[in-house]
Amino acid sequence: MTLTELRYIVTLAQERHFGRAAERCHVSQPTLSVAVKKLEDELDTPLFERSKSTVQVTPLGEKIVAQAQRVLEQSSLIFELASAGKDQLANPLRIGAIYTIGPYLFPHLIPALAEAAPQMPLYIEEGLTGTLRGKLRSGELDVIIVALPFTETDVVTKPIYEERFEVLLPAQHPWTEREAIAKEDLLDERLLLLGEGHCFRDQILEACPAITHQLNSPTNTLIAEGGSLETIRHMVASKLGITVLPQSALGTDQYESKLLASRPFVEPAPSRTVAIAWRASFPRPKAIDALIDAIAHCRKLERNGTP
DSSP states (O other): OOHHHHHHHHHHHHHSSHHHHHHHHTSOHHHHHHHHHHHHHHHTSOOEEEOSSOEEEOHHHHHHHHHHHHHHHHHHHHHHHHHHTSOTTSSOEEEEEETTTHHHHHHHHHHHHHHHOTTSOEEEEEEOHHHHHHHHHHTSOSEEEEESOOOOTTEEEEEEEEEEEEEEEETTOGGGGSSOBOGGGGGGSOEEEEOTTOHHHHHHHHHSTHHHHHHTOTTOOSEEEESSHHHHHHHHHTTSOEEEEEGGGOOGGGOTTOOEEEEEBSSSOOEEEEEEEEETTOSOHHHHHHHHHHHHHHHHHHHTTOO
């Protein structure tokens, strides 16, 4: 039994597909298949049920994969501990962020971190909360930037800033005459939302529960779903509806022809708390501190209107 074989079965359990698992492990599919079969023979028990269309983990395999995950986490910690006494800002920092934060924070965060810790290489990734959670647990990412609530065993979560939501409108929309928009008024318009799986969509529905009833209505024609905030923003600019966005993603100044306008909500306005999360065992607290300071610097520049 080797760490490589354990990594193979953990990846296969996550992907449920030999081809995709092999691609993630940077090996050929036959190499991965042979290694998994070898481990099953050594353990004298099948870990996976195989068919032409899918791969399922057996009940006993679930327990063994979970233990393998813990072993991999601990083995990764050995290497990190070995370098902990060295410069904590010398090794790469692998940062993940949800889709509704990454595109708007990373362009400012990366140069801020590069200035604060020029010797620390950065790896960045965007994804859904569930995907980032798994990669944080597996050690593929060191720290993730998510929206609360977020809880995970043996993971430290630290709120870093609060961000209000605003209504994004076509520039000629009648609501541009208002100073603020009531949440209930969203029901009167075609509201463009992200697809399922995005926590920001859930936060909007939580802020205005009546929208959920319209989503569940088979005759509903008010909700259109998009795959990204950028797509939805362009749809609003094309007068296909309105949407709700976090302030950092409004982008009304990016349209030279003034196609978009935004208005705040009537108090109490919906908002989200953005937080960073990292494994409690992560042995480079100075890297985390550098990230927190860089994010705070970016937020300060944003409040002061500095690009």
